[in-house]
Amino acid sequence: MQFSERRARFNRVVTNPLFRPICGWVPMWSIVEHTGRRSGAVYRTPVSMFHTPDGVAVLLPYGTGRDWVKNLHAANGGRVKVGGKTFAVTNPRVVTTDAALGQLKAPWRQLLGKAGVPHTLLLTRA
Numbered sequence: 001m002q003f004s005e006r007r008a009r010f011n012r013v014v015t016n017p018l019f020r021p022i023c024g025w026v027p028m029w030s031i032v033e034h035t036g037r038r039s040g041a042v043y044r045t046p047v048s049m050f051h052t053p054d055g056v057a058v059l060l061p062y063g064t065g066r067d068w069v070k071n072l073h074a075a076n077g078g079r080v081k082v083g084g085k086t087f088a089v090t091n092p093r094v095v096t097t098d099a100a101l102g103q104l105k106a107p108w109r110q111l112l113g114k115a116g117v118p119h120t121l122l123l124t125r126a
Contacts, residue, residue, distance in 0.1 A: 030082040032058065034071040043068065049082050050112070052103040055089055055124040056080055059117045064094050069121060077126065089123035096120070 030049035035042055045068045048059040060069065069092070072078050077090035100120040101109050112120070 025084050033079040034068050035075050037074045050104050050108045057100045058121040060119040061117045064119050088126035090126045091124040093122050094119050
């Protein structure tokens with residue numbers, strides 16, 4: 001198992017349950033709510049999210065093939081909680097982080113540019 005896969009599993013089992021109560025209220029720590037493709041269950045996944053002019057950008061440090069990303073694509077959206085506000089999102093699209101940087105305000109643009117995360121998910125506010 002690769003390091004990033006072990007880190008993703010650790011975060012899912014240990015870190016996410018600890019931080020989920022404050023996610024959506026603290027800058028940069030937000031929640032993506034998505035529906036399982038097979039189960040139909042609703043999941044709430046902590047992520048690093050940033051506002052864009054028409055929605056939000058979500059960093060994909062563990063790659064583009066995570067289940068929550070696939071779930072958003074299959075349903076053409078979901079809901080997010082960022083900055084204490086919850087709203088529906090649609091039109092999920094994976095882009096390079098470099099392509100997403102132009103949609104972010106300072107200081108997030110500079111921080112994401114240095115984060116070393118190759119891909120970002122863009123979601124449009126519904």
